[in-house]
Amino acid sequence: MVTQPGKPAPDTARRSERSRRAIYEAALALVVEAGYPKTTIEGIAARAGVGKQTIYRWWGSKADVLLEAFLDLGGQAVRDAGAAEHEPYAIPDTGDLAADLKAVLRATVDQLSDPRFEAPSRALAAEGVVDEQVGREFTAKLLEPSLQLYADRLRAAQEAGQVRADLDLRIALEFFVSPLAQRWLQHTGPISYEYTDTLVDYALHGLAPR
Incomplete structure (x- = not known):
């Protein structure tokens, strides 16, 4: 590519990142508005203002697009909460296992009730039941990291003699x-909150009379 003297060359990395973010936003918005079955690659491309070939260059299916967009949305929520972009998230350890579990489950209730998260996460979970590959990726990229956070917090409680x-x-x-x-x-x-608090109480104290 020949550029005019005195003009910087186009920043293709920045342009690609803008396109990627536009595709994320389009995919998430369409799933919320139209539902997963009616969301298409063509619709995502049109909404994002890119060509279909741009999407297919980066992803193999609309499920792949939505999964990556949803992961990015979750990462953005963590950053908005004050965590650094690459800082690994962990369930806080205050020394009170019940309080820590109740706090993170309350945050989960908030997230599951947020339409931005609810529609795409339901769509991915449902698609994962009928599409084995989507199910494996949904489990590996979304479920397992979250479950590991709980396991790590319980392990700390175990080491402290609390369980x-x-x-x-x-x-x-x-x-x-x-x-x-x-x-x-x-x-x-x-x-x-009341429901998840009760789950923690039942899990930690059992059903037998105290």
Whole structure:
């Protein structure tokens, strides 16, 4: 490419980043407005102001676009909360396991109730049931990192003698994570702070009389 004297060469990296962000925003907006089945690559491209070939150069399907856009949205939420862009997130350890778990689950309730997160996360979860590849990526990129945060916090409590030494951490975290996910996905009841606080109490103290 020949540039005129005195004019800088076009910044292709910056242009590509603008296009990528426009595609993220278009994909998330369309899923919220039209639903996952009616969201198409053509629609995303038109909304983002790019050609279809631009999207297919970076992603193989609309599920791939939405998954990456949703991951970016989650990362932006963490940054908006004050964390550095590349700072790994962790469940705070105040020494009070119940309080820490209740705090992070309350934040999860807020996120699941936010339309920006709810529509794309429901779409990805539903698509992952019928598309094995999407399901594997959804699990690896979204579910596993979140579950590992709970496992790490429970391990710290285990090392502090706050929970049993022989506890299977992955099974233990399911006592409060899985019921919340099931209720949210299947609309079997409202999700609230009171509900998630109760999940933690039941998980930590059991059902037997105290």
